[in-house]
Amino acid sequence: METSNPFYCFVLALRHYAHFKGRTRRREFWYFNLCYYLISFSLTGASFIVHESKNILLIDAVQIVSVIYHLAMIIPNLSVNARRLHDSNHSGWWMLLPVVNLVFYCLDSDPQTNRFGPNPKAGEGPQWGDGCAQFNNSFSSDNLEKIEKLGKLRNQGILTEEEFQKKKKELL
Numbered sequence: 001m002e003t004s005n006p007f008y009c010f011v012l013a014l015r016h017y018a019h020f021k022g023r024t025r026r027r028e029f030w031y032f033n034l035c036y037y038l039i040s041f042s043l044t045g046a047s048f049i050v051h052e053s054k055n056i057l058l059i060d061a062v063q064i065v066s067v068i069y070h071l072a073m074i075i076p077n078l079s080v081n082a083r084r085l086h087d088s089n090h091s092g093w094w095m096l097l098p099v100v101n102l103v104f105y106c107l108d109s110d111p112q113t114n115r116f117g118p119n120p121k122a123g124e125g126p127q128w129g130d131g132c133a134q135f136n137n138s139f140s141s142d143n144l145e146k147i148e149k150l151g152k153l154r155n156q157g158i159l160t161e162e163e164f165q166k167k168k169k170e171l172l
Helices: 006-015 026-053 056-072 074-087 091-098 099-104 131-138 141-155 159-171
Strands: none
Touching: 006 074, 026 056, 026 074, 026 099, 056 074, 074 091, 074 099, 091 099, 091 131, 141 159
16 A cells, blocks of 8 residues: 655655665656646746735745755755666666656666665565655554554553653654
């Protein structure tokens, strides 16, 4: 069971913003780009709307936020692109060739463990690039039930807050 919420994939890809090793599935790659461009287009739209107001301070503020966002997203964007290329068993350097890399981004995962790591679809080992599945696995219904039971034990005074937090962290 995997989540199909683009925002979760976006946030989890940001958590691994500087990890250029490993593999990223197509879903995480495309969801990351969907969110990236939605935010980018929203900032551009806000810039056009604010520009009509003739309020220089507001125009500058929107432009500064836009520049900060785009600068902050350079490394996460590069790392997701590199990991996606790794998933189809290609070097991250292929992202320098615009037309060729687009074809590689669309290819399915290499089904076997390749030189960049295990297949994220197969669930082999820890995956930097499959944050969507990691998020969902960490919040499985079994774990939620266990956390609820731990909460009841804490409320009854059987577990201390410290013990509860430790066991909860282990489950997540």
